Amino acid sequence: MTDIVTDAGASLAAGRGRGGFRLRLPRGVLPHGWRALALPLAVLAAWQAVGALGWTDATLLPTPLAVLGELVRLATSGELLSNLAVSFRRVMLGFAAGTLVATALGALTGYSLQWRAYLDPSVHALRTIPGLAWIPMFILWLGIDEGSKIALIALANFFPTYLNFMSGIARVDRKLIEVGRVNGLAGARLVGTILLPYSLPFLFVGLRQSMGVAWLVVVGAELMGASSGIGYMLMDGEMTGRPHLVMACMIVFALSGKSTDMILAAISRRVLRWQDTVEKD
Amino acid sequence: MLEIRDLAKSFGSFAALGPMSFTLDREHVLTVIGPSGCGKSTLLRLVAGLETATRGDIRLDGTPVDGPRSEIGVAFQDPRLMPWLDVRRNVGLGLWRWPAAERAAAVDAALAKVSLTGFADALPKQLSGGMAQRVGLARALVGRPRLLLLDEPFAALDPLTRMRMQDHLLDIVGGEVPNVLLITHDIEEAIVLSDRIIVLDGPPARIRRDVVVDLPKPRKRTSAAFQEIKEFLLGELFPADGRLAA
Numbered sequence: 446m447t448d449i450v451t452d453a454g455a456s457l458a459a460g461r462g463r464g465g466f467r468l469r470l471p472r473g474v475l476p477h478g479w480r481a482l483a484l485p486l487a488v489l490a491a492w493q494a495v496g497a498l499g500w501t502d503a504t505l506l507p508t509p510l511a512v513l514g515e516l517v518r519l520a521t522s523g524e525l526l527s528n529l530a531v532s533f534r535r536v537m538l539g540f541a542a543g544t545l546v547a548t549a550l551g552a553l554t555g556y557s558l559q560w561r562a563y564l565d566p567s568v569h570a571l572r573t574i575p576g577l578a579w580i581p582m583f584i585l586w587l588g589i590d591e592g593s594k595i596a597l598i599a600l601a602n603f604f605p606t607y608l609n610f611m612s613g614i615a616r617v618d619r620k621l622i623e624v625g626r627v628n629g630l631a632g633a634r635l636v637g638t639i640l641l642p643y644s645l646p647f648l649f650v651g652l653r654q655s656m657g658v659a660w661l662v663v664v665g666a667e668l669m670g671a672s673s674g675i676g677y678m679l680m681d682g683e684m685t686g687r688p689h690l691v692m693a694c695m696i697v698f699a700l701s702g703k704s705t706d707m708i709l710a711a712i713s714r715r716v717l718r719w720q721d722t723v724e725k726d
Numbered sequence: 727m728l729e730i731r732d733l734a735k736s737f738g739s740f741a742a743l744g745p746m747s748f749t750l751d752r753e754h755v756l757t758v759i760g761p762s763g764c765g766k767s768t769l770l771r772l773v774a775g776l777e778t779a780t781r782g783d784i785r786l787d788g789t790p791v792d793g794p795r796s797e798i799g800v801a802f803q804d805p806r807l808m809p810w811l812d813v814r815r816n817v818g819l820g821l822w823r824w825p826a827a828e829r830a831a832a833v834d835a836a837l838a839k840v841s842l843t844g845f846a847d848a849l850p851k852q853l854s855g856g857m858a859q860r861v862g863l864a865r866a867l868v869g870r871p872r873l874l875l876l877d878e879p880f881a882a883l884d885p886l887t888r889m890r891m892q893d894h895l896l897d898i899v900g901g902e903v904p905n906v907l908l909i910t911h912d913i914e915e916a917i918v919l920s921d922r923i924i925v926l927d928g929p930p931a932r933i934r935r936d937v938v939v940d941l942p943k944p945r946k947r948t949s950a951a952f953q954e955i956k957e958f959l960l961g962e963l964f965p966a967d968g969r970l971a972a
Contacts, residue, residue, distance in 0.1 A: 620802070620804070620806050621806060621808060623776055623802075623806075624802070624806045624808075624819070624865075625819070626775075626776065626794045627774055627775070627776065627794045627798070627799075627800045627820075628794075628819045628820030628865070629794065629796055629820050629822075629823075630819070630820075630822075634822065638808075638819070639808065642808070642810040642811075643810075645810075718849075719809050719810040719811075719849050719850075719851065720809065720851075721809065721850075721851035
């Protein structure tokens with residue numbers, strides 16, 4: 446046994462020596478926080494160079510600077526802000542509606558086995574329908590305007606929050622419930638003091654997933670027929686052959702999704718500061 | 727006075743406890759000792775009102791115990807603190823009916839008793855194991871219970887902290903709590919603290935011996951009388967016929 450250990454140690458040491466094969470970047474060239482930027486910056490620089498040299502067709506692949514210029518133009522003309530406001534409103538209304546229904550239903554099915562038996566299988570059955578497949582029916586029922594778009598976002602939003610919140614409440618520690626009982630807590634007071642706080646971390650996971658899904662779905666909703674919104678601008682860019690506009694919209698979506706997620710993450714860190722995790726703020 | 731009469735508990739076809747009867751009245755601390763798995767925790771859960779008896783009944787001062795009661799304080803083997811509440815709110819968990827000023831005073835007094843006065847605003851994640859266990863003890867004491875139930879309260883602590891907690895428990899509990907029912911598998915803990923020791927075997931948990939410990943307190947673990955009782959209890963827990971008591 447000791448022989449094997451010694452052999453393994455020896456071969457490891459050899460691997461680390463001069464002769465061994467190494468896949469290691471030099472240390473200390475970039476400060477740690479900047480290392481993540483190295484690859485994207487290199488790609489952008491190469492891309493810009495290739496475009497500037499005229500090696501690519503600008504109608505197919507605009508240069509990074511052209512996309513940036515388009516972003517600046519959209520921002521200064523007010524076009525960006527007005528369309529972003531429309532998309533943002535759709536996302537937020539859908540998110541709010543979906544979250545409201547999801548937390549109410551999730552609390553019910555998480556807490557009561559009876560309600561879970563009646564409702565949960567149906568929710569799971571509905572979940573198998575892809576969100577975007579609802580588009581025609583929603584347009585038929587709610588018209589082509591805001592109603593159908595917000596309903597679509599709300600529906601897609603519902604599932605992550607519902608599933609996470611329900612499992613959070615269902616998984617509440619029996620021992621803590623017992624502490625509540627011997628201390629005279631019951632009913633709504635038990636729910637408010639123990640069940641809800643216990644399931645908050647799960648709820649936040651669901652909310653962040655839902656927010657991601659909301660930005661995903663708003664693109665689909667706006668592509669299917671809209672006269673405003675970032676998704677509409679994206680569609681417009683495709684129809685009028687302006688790839689720099691399409692790419693600018695893609696960046697706006699990325700930044701919007703990232704910022705709303707960061708806001709939720711910050712709220713979650715604050716609300717869940719009691720958690721004993723390695724993550725530090 | 728705690729009266730237990732013909733008490734029995736089964737889980738399905740598994741007989742966990744009884745039938746057993748005993749009364750706790752004049753003795754301050756009654757310890758129930760037995761090997762792990764013998765059903766002693768079931769006894770505590772029944773008295774705490776967390777389980778319903780299959781047969782027999784439990785009365786506290788004549789009133790049947792058929793659910794959790796505010797006159798009964800419980801400290802568990804693990805602290806079981808709500809991680810999202812600070813120490814003050816954890817201790818005051820059961821006092822939500824009390825006026826705010828009285829609640830604050832009671833919590834402060836309980837924290838002082840367990841020497842945690844400076845930690846009222848700390849979160850459970852900031853406490854050591856021994857401190858968390860003391861918070862759990864303060865929570866059990868804060869409502870001035872008539873009966874205090876302790877379920878192996880120091881089992882999860884390191885030996886040194888455990889010994890210190892055992893030596894201080896009687897000062898902490900003081901004369902305010904008329905009766906303490908302690909469940910443990912630690913023989914020395916039982917002898918240090920108890921006025922009377924009930925040895926169980928099982929399952930189903932049954933009373934094997936009922937011993938009055940008539941030594942002056944505080945008790946020295948090294949005294950001859952202490953060792954003599956320890957030998958006796960060991961003999962009861964591990965009988966010479968080679969059969970495990972459980």
